[in-house]
Amino acid sequence: MRYTLLMHYPEATEEQIGAEVIEEAQRAFASYAATLQSAGALVGAEVLQPSASSTTLRLADGELQVQDGPFADTKEQLGGTIVLDVPDLDAAIDWARQAPPLQWGAIEIRPGSVYTVDGVWTPNT
Template sequence: MRYTLLLHYPEMTSDDLGPEVEQAGRQAFAAYADALTAAGVLLSAEVLQPSASSTTVRRRDGRLQIQDGPFADTKDQLGGSFVIDVPDLDAALGWAQQAPPVDWGAVEVRPGSVFHADGAWRPNT
């Protein structure tokens, strides 16, 4: 079953972190990605650019709104994701517990759906 691990954590610049902490974070994420790969469960991973570079699109009262910046007013931002293919939610939770942001942010585990050539979205099972 396919799950996306959404990584939420306080957004900080390289200057905020300092070179040693930033390097340690990079190593932690690389080790985590290596562990997922070695277990054969990693389908994809993505690191997102800072939330200030985002654009939000929504429709309210029939009017399209395009706004610079993130959609949520929060200290924690979505920083990236790992898409994994594991047997069940318990396995996904096991991997989420090992994700580096679990110590300083949060890891949201969300089941995914797949878009098929016939145009239908179907939950993974």
């Protein structure tokens, strides 16, 4: 079953965080990703650029609106995703519990469906 870990945490500049803390976080995340990979659970992972670099599309009265920057007005932003292929939700929770970003914010676990090249959505069952 596929699950996506959505990592939410407060955004801060490199100056606010500090180079040493960033380096330690990068080492922790690399170790975590290697552990997921060696367990055969990792499908893919992405660290997202800061939310200020995002573009949000909406339809309002049938008209396309393009908004720069984050859509949600929250202190925590989506910072990255990890897609897992694991037996069940309990396994996804166990892996999420080990994710370094949990120290800085929340991790949302969401089941996914797989879209294949033949145009079929396979539900996560």
